[in-house]
Amino acid sequence: MVSSDIIPFAISVSDEVLADLQTRLNLARFPKNLTLSIENRWSYGVPTQSVQDLVEYWKKSFNWRKIETDINTKLPQFTTPIDAENPHGILTMHFVHKRSPNPNAVPLLFSHGWPGSFLEVGKIIEPLTNPSDPKHPAFHVVAPSLPGFVFSEASKSPGVFLKTTALMFDKLMKKLGYNHYVAQGGDWGALVVKALAVHHGDSCRGTHTNMLLVPPPTFLRNPIRILRAAMGFMGLPGGYSKREIDYLKETEGFNKHETGYQSIQGTKPQTLAYGLTDSPTALLAWIYEKLHIWTDQYPWTPDEILTWVVLYWISDAGPVGGVRYYKEGQFGDGNGAVAQIVRAHSSVPLGVSVFRKELYKFPDDWCGMLQPLVYHKFHEEGGHFAAHEKPDLLVNDICRFTEILMRRDKSLLPE
Amino acid sequence: MSTISPVPFTLSISDHALASLNSKLSTVQFPNELSDAGWEYGAPLADIKRLAAHWQDGYDWRKHERDINASLPQFTADISVEGLERLNIHFVHKRSAVESAIPLLFVHGWPGSFLEVAKILPLLTAPSSEKDPSFHVVAFSLPGYGFSEAPKTKGFAAVQYAEVGHKLMQGLGYEEYVTQGGDWGYIITRKIAQIYGGRYCKASHTNMPFGLRPQLLTNPFLYLKHLLTPYTATEKAGLARFAWFRERGSGYAALQSTQPQTVGYSLNDSPVGLLAWIYEKLVTWTDGYPWTDDEIITWVSIYWFSRGGPAASLRIYYEAARTGAWDPSAQIVPRHVPIGISLFPKELFVLPKAWVHTLANVVFIGEHTKGGHFAAYERPQELVGDVRAMFRKGAMAFGVVPGKTGYRNGVRGKL
Numbered sequence: 014m015v016s017s018d019i020i021p022f023a024i025s026v027s028d029e030v031l032a033d034l035q036t037r038l039n040l041a042r043f044p045k046n047l048t049l050s051i052e053n054r055w056s057y058g059v060p061t062q063s064v065q066d067l068v069e070y071w072k073k074s075f076n077w078r079k080i081e082t083d084i085n086t087k088l089p090q091f092t093t094p095i096d097a098e099n100p101h102g103i104l105t106m107h108f109v110h111k112r113s114p115n116p117n118a119v120p121l122l123f124s125h126g127w128p129g130s131f132l133e134v135g136k137i138i139e140p141l142t143n144p145s146d147p148k149h150p151a152f153h154v155v156a157p158s159l160p161g162f163v164f165s166e167a168s169k170s171p172g173v174f175l176k177t178t179a180l181m182f183d184k185l186m187k188k189l190g191y192n193h194y195v196a197q198g199g200d201w202g203a204l205v206v207k208a209l210a211v212h213h214g215d216s217c218r219g220t221h222t223n224m225l226l227v228p229p230p231t232f233l234r235n236p237i238r239i240l241r242a243a244m245g246f247m248g249l250p251g252g253y254s255k256r257e258i259d260y261l262k263e264t265e266g267f268n269k270h271e272t273g274y275q276s277i278q279g280t281k282p283q284t285l286a287y288g289l290t291d292s293p294t295a296l297l298a299w300i301y302e303k304l305h306i307w308t309d310q311y312p313w314t315p316d317e318i319l320t321w322v323v324l325y326w327i328s329d330a331g332p333v334g335g336v337r338y339y340k341e342g343q344f345g346d347g348n349g350a351v352a353q354i355v356r357a358h359s360s361v362p363l364g365v366s367v368f369r370k371e372l373y374k375f376p377d378d379w380c381g382m383l384q385p386l387v388y389h390k391f392h393e394e395g396g397h398f399a400a401h402e403k404p405d406l407l408v409n410d411i412c413r414f415t416e417i418l419m420r421r422d423k424s425l426l427p428e
Numbered sequence: 429m430s431t432i433s434p435v436p437f438t439l440s441i442s443d444h445a446l447a448s449l450n451s452k453l454s455t456v457q458f459p460n461e462l463s464d465a466g467w468e469y470g471a472p473l474a475d476i477k478r479l480a481a482h483w484q485d486g487y488d489w490r491k492h493e494r495d496i497n498a499s500l501p502q503f504t505a506d507i508s509v510e511g512l513e514r515l516n517i518h519f520v521h522k523r524s525a526v527e528s529a530i531p532l533l534f535v536h537g538w539p540g541s542f543l544e545v546a547k548i549l550p551l552l553t554a555p556s557s558e559k560d561p562s563f564h565v566v567a568f569s570l571p572g573y574g575f576s577e578a579p580k581t582k583g584f585a586a587v588q589y590a591e592v593g594h595k596l597m598q599g600l601g602y603e604e605y606v607t608q609g610g611d612w613g614y615i616i617t618r619k620i621a622q623i624y625g626g627r628y629c630k631a632s633h634t635n636m637p638f639g640l641r642p643q644l645l646t647n648p649f650l651y652l653k654h655l656l657t658p659y660t661a662t663e664k665a666g667l668a669r670f671a672w673f674r675e676r677g678s679g680y681a682a683l684q685s686t687q688p689q690t691v692g693y694s695l696n697d698s699p700v701g702l703l704a705w706i707y708e709k710l711v712t713w714t715d716g717y718p719w720t721d722d723e724i725i726t727w728v729s730i731y732w733f734s735r736g737g738p739a740a741s742l743r744i745y746y747e748a749a750r751t752g753a754w755d756p757s758a759q760i761v762p763r764h765v766p767i768g769i770s771l772f773p774k775e776l777f778v779l780p781k782a783w784v785h786t787l788a789n790v791v792f793i794g795e796h797t798k799g800g801h802f803a804a805y806e807r808p809q810e811l812v813g814d815v816r817a818m819f820r821k822g823a824m825a826f827g828v829v830p831g832k833t834g835y836r837n838g839v840r841g842k843l
Contacts, residue, residue, distance in 0.1 A: 033455070040451055044692040044739030048580050056582075057746060058689025169463045273683030277691075280679040284470030284708045286459040288694025288701020291452075295694030295701055302690045333459035340469060 019188070022090040022107060022164065024081050026327050031077060034293055034326070038072045041294045055306065059298045067301065068294055070315040080320050088135060088156075092164065093188065095181045100170040106185055107164035108157035109134055113142040115151035119415055119425050120191035122182060122209075122217075123156040126200020127335050128300040129398060130163055130324045131156045136404035141411065150415050152195075157185055159201060161334030163324050174342040174350040179208035183216055192216055193424040195415055199223040199399055201338065208354050210361035210384060218425055219418040220384070221364035221411055223399040224371055227379045228356045238379065245376075253376045256391075260367075260374035267372045271306070274299075278339035286333035289325075296332055297322050307397035309370040357383065362421065364388035364414030366407065368395030387421075388414040432599030434503035437518060437575065439493050441733050446489060449699060449732065453484040456700045467712065471704040479707065480700050482721045492726045499546060504575070507595045509588050517592060518575035518735075519568035520545055521600065524553040529562035530819060530834040531602035533593050533620075535570070537611020538741060539706040540802060541730045542569045547808035552815070560816045561834025568596055570612065571736075572743060578736025585747040586758070590619035594628060604628055604829045608815060610636040610775075610803060612744060618759050625765035630828035632761070633768040633792075633815050635803040636775055639783030640756050647786050654782045662795075666778025673776045677712065680705070684745035692739025695731070702738050703728050713801035715774035761788040766825045768792035768818035770811060774800030791824040792817060 046061040054060045088109045095106045109131050112118070121141065123134045134156035141152040160178055161167030168177075182205065186194050196206040196217050203224040209217040230238040242261065244252025252258075277285050288295045300322050304313055325332045342351045363384035367374055369392055380386050390410050395403040419425050458480075461473040500520045508514040520542050523529070532552065536544045545567035552563040570589060572578035579588070593616060597605045607629060609617040614636040620629050642650035659667070683691055694701040706728050710719060731738045752758055761767055767788040771778070773796065784790055794814035799807035818825050819834055827833050 036455060040448065040455075040697075042448070042697050042737075044689065044696045044737050045578070046689070047582050047743070049582060053582070057743065058687040058692065060689070064693060167460075171462050171465070171468075270686050273679070273686040274690075276682035277679035280676050281470035281708065283459065283461060283465065283473070284680075284704050285691075285694075287471070287476060287704035288691075288698040290459040291456050291700045292694060292698035294697045298690050298693035302687065331459050337462070337469065 019091050019093040022092045023085040024090070024164075024327075026077065026081065030327060035072060037293050038068055041068055041292075043294070059302045059305070064294065064298050064301070067297060067315055067318060071293070071297075071319050075316065075319050077323060080316065084132065088131065088138065090131075093185070095184050095188070097160070097168060097173065097177055097181050101168035101173060101177065104160060104168060104181070105164075105166040106157055106160070106181060107131070108155055108185060109138070110155050110189065111138055111142050112153045113151040117426065118142070118151040118153050119419070120186060120189075120194035121152040121154050121411070122186055122194055122196040122206075123154060123400070124182065124196065124198035124202030124205040125156070125159065125162075126198070126202045127162075127338065128303050128321065128325065129200060129401075130321065131158050132321065132324065133398060133400045135401070137400050137408050140404070140408045144412070149412050150419070152411075152415075153191065155186060155189060155191070157182055159205070159338065161330045161338055163328045165329075167330035167334045167337075172341060173338075175204055175208040175354050176212060176350065178205050179212050183209060183213040186216065193218050195219045195221065195418065195425065197221045197411055199397065204342075204351060204354055207357070207359070210359035210363070211354060211357045214359055214361045217361060218422050219362045219364065219414065221366070221388070221414045223366045223368060223407065224373055224397070225365045225375065225380055226355050226373055227375055227382060228352075230379065230382075235382075238376070242376065257376035260376065264373050264375065271372075274303075275339060278336045279342075280340065282333065282336040282340050285336055286331070289332040289336070293322070293326055296326055300325065304398075307370070307372060308402055309368070309394055309396040311396065311398070311402045359384050362387045362418060364410065364417075366390045366392065366399065366410040368392045368397075368399050368403065368406075370396035372397055387417050430599060430601050432505040432507070432596070434505045434521065434600070437502040437504045438497050439502065439575070441489065441493065445733060450484065452699050453480060456480050456698075458700070471708040475707065476700060476704050479703055479721055479724060483699065483703070483725050487722060487725050489729060492722065492729075496543070500542070500549070502542075505596070505599060507592050507599070509584070509591050512581055512584060512588060513579065515571050515577040515579065515592070517568055517571065517577070517596060518542070519566055519596060520549070521566050522549055522553050523564045524562040526562040526834070526836055528832050528835065528837050529553070529564045530829050530832050531597060531605040532563040532565050533597050533605055533607045533617075534565060534567040534804075535593060535607060535609035535613030535616045536567070536573070537609070537613050538573075538744070539709055539727070539731065540611060541574045541727065542567050543727065543730060544802060544804045546805075548804045548812050551808060551812040555816065558835075559820065561819045563815075563834065564602070566597060566600060566602070568593060570616075570744070572740040573734060573736070574730055575735050578740035579743075583747065584743070585751040586615050586619045586753040587623070587751070589616045589744070590623055594620055594624045598628070604630055604832070606630055606819070606829065607632045609634055610801065614638065615748065615753050615759070618761055619753075621761045621765040621767075625762050629765060631766045631768070631818070631825045633770070633818055635770040635772060635811060636777060636801070637767075637769040637771070637779075637784045638759055638777055638787065639779050640786045641783060642786055650782055650785055654780070657782070659780055662773065663780040665773065666780070669774070669778050670776070677776075680709075681745060684742040685749035686746065688742035688746050689739060692737075692742060695738035695742075699728075699732055702732055706731065710802075713774070713776060714806055715772070715798055715800040717800065717802070717806045756787065759787050763789045765789070766791040766828065768794070768814065768825065770794040770796065770803060770814045772796050772799035772801075772803050772807065775803075776801055
């Protein structure tokens with residue numbers, strides 16, 4: 014079951030790269046801030062003081078070698094060639110793989126997004142592979158890096174989007190001996206697992222997501238939903254609940270005020286990438302903004318923030334790999350790859366967890382429109398990076414979802 | 429009769445700033461690029477590499493600094509903005525030898541600068557033919573651009589930029605004046621016409637006119653005319669370009685209007701990041717203008733060395749979005765302020781001719797077969813030709829500024 018071209022991998026950044034980072038940080042030139050009140054500090058973007066403080070820490074206190082060792086110790090990583098087919102050819106895929114000692118463990122694919130990484134599996138991998146309660150399901154966990162992210166090779170040809178990513182991930186699972194598996198993902202990972210459900214439903218037997226994306230109902234196809242939305246907005250009985258209307262308002266607010274990054278990354282990622290590749294300060298600000306505003310009062314330490322940023326800095330493709338992925342997916346194109354996946358149907362069962370500060374949230378009855386919804390859980394806390402912010406809650410949801418799946422689908426039991 | 433005591437200004441960037449720029453250029457690193465990407469993903473790698481190398485090795489800032497100082501007489505003066513702050517404003521000011529020349533305020537936009545007046549300045553102040561009117565020209569650096577101070581408080585929007593332009597003209601003794609502008613200059617000159625039109629601002633010319641599709645109820649005659657007249661080939665091409673701009677070319681605006689500070693770190697810290705961000709527009713917004721490497725780097729240098737730093741220049745997008753500057757109602761010019769427009773085929777908003785009449789009393793339309801967004805720089809002869817035609821003897825806007833017809837006194841009446 015173990016191919017000879019699955020090669021153990023350890024992150025090992027050269028001294029030159031670390032020294033070069035120091036040089037750039039020492040030359041950093043910061044924009045000035047407007048004079049803003051405390052509650053408005055973030056209204057134009059990341060405040061200068063926050064970035065300056067992080068840069069100081071990066072220069073003087075950040076110990077990458079120690080963190081590198083920790084990551085390599087806790088997360089067993091590998092690389093293997095995967096055929097991404099025409100026109101991309103064979104691409105190296107980087108992934109975390111940890112098997113459970115439990116013989117009945119279910120294979121689980123965990124897909125990260127942007128600006129996340131395979132590190133997001135860090136807090137959930139232990140309770141998933143080795144649950145403390147023997148009655149809980151156990152999992153063999155595979156967490157690949159998206160193509161072009163960190164140590165997964167980027168294609169030189171355009172067009173690596175969801176379908177290709179799903180193809181590669183499915184091949185990876187099969188290569189590791191997992192012919193049937195469950196998939197979990199948020200951010201891009203949510204779309205990747207949907208693509209797996211749509212294109213690889215024979216092997217991907219269930220998808221769980223913490224960021225469900227659905228196409229909005231139209232008056233012609235779903236008049237009741239439109240009516241309920243209207244009534245809910247007006248506070249009338251029979252309409253959506255306050256919680257669901259808040260979801261819609263918050264989703265709209267996010268779309269209106271915070272999706273500039275999607276617009277630029279989805280149209281001119283190369284133009285953006287020059288600054289992100291040349292200036293670690295630029296990359297830090299670009300990523301840190303999301304870490305701060307997308308989470309629910311998560312107490313990020315400087316070490317955590319800088320680790321997440323450094324992973325993009327040291328990626329094989331560099332930061333451009335991550336931002337180009339948006340254009341590959343034709344994000345924002347109404348008929349593009351992302352839109353097609355979001356609109357597609359699948360008979361693969363779906364589990365949804367809704368964390369309070371997630372970016373996209375929809376009324377309950379929109380969630381089961383395209384896949385059979387077998388698990389739906391709401392949380393009063395937590396944000397976009399659920400696996401990192403609320404690992405216990407997410408692990409619990411994954412377990413409950415999988416239990417429901419296993420009752421319906423015997424193929425998930427070990428062969 | 430100047431009331432603001434302008435201080436002569438000589439552009440003189442410190443050796444320290446030049447050295448620090450050079451350190452950054454010598455450590456630049458580049459993202460990779462997809463094969464055959466062309467311009468599809470943004471500024472092409474080969475172009476940026478070539479420009480960066482030239483910037484470091486061949487480009488002579490001091491020479492261009494001398495040229496700018498020799499050709500553009502510059503000054504600074506303090507202007508107070510009501511309810512906000514007092515800012516030190518940098519501007520070009522050149523009087524014509526014709527005493528009764530028409531005072532003209534030239535307003536630039538992004539990613540332009542006061543440099544955009546360079547080619548039209550001699551043509552406006554000293555036409556070779558006595559049949560053409562002369563102008564006294566004032567071209568200020570918008571607050572936050574070039575060598576004007578940047579606002580420190582939030583809320584500095586179109587009204588405030590208009591106030592600065594108006595007060596500058598008043599302060600220089602030009603109680604009554606006309607304006608010319610494109611890009612943000614269009615929005616700001618419209619605002620000047622709305623607030624100070626009639627009494628002070630007598631007429632305005634723009635090379636980036638906006639308009640609305642005529643509606644039956646608001647512009648019945650135009651509506652019918654528009655309905656009955658098919659689009660010309662030029663108009664169809666223009667609408668296609670507008671669609672391209674909206675769908676593929678406005679990511680930068682979506683970002684700058686919502687979270688400008690976050691991308692500001694990239695522009696402030698990486699000269700190559702700034703170069704790519706601006707260069708993409710210089711090429712895609714012009715009509716095959718044969719930019720030299722020196723021209724591009726000089727335009728970018730104005731941002732790199734600007735008083736407020738490059739990030740400050742983005743905030744106008746945010747403030748304008750928040751105050752509805754792009755709403756049609758904000759662009760309507762009162763009928764008593766005649767408007768002239770020039771239509772260049774590669775402008776970004778190229779709308780059918782009928783539409784421009786919906787927002788203003790258009791007394792002059794100049795149409796051209798070549799030229800783009802930076803009309804004053806790309807097609808100075810044509811732009812000045814239009815401005816002259818709008819104000820010359822016999823034209824509808826002739827003599828709008830009493831006593832300042834643009835001709836030597838004693839020459840009256842129609843030609």
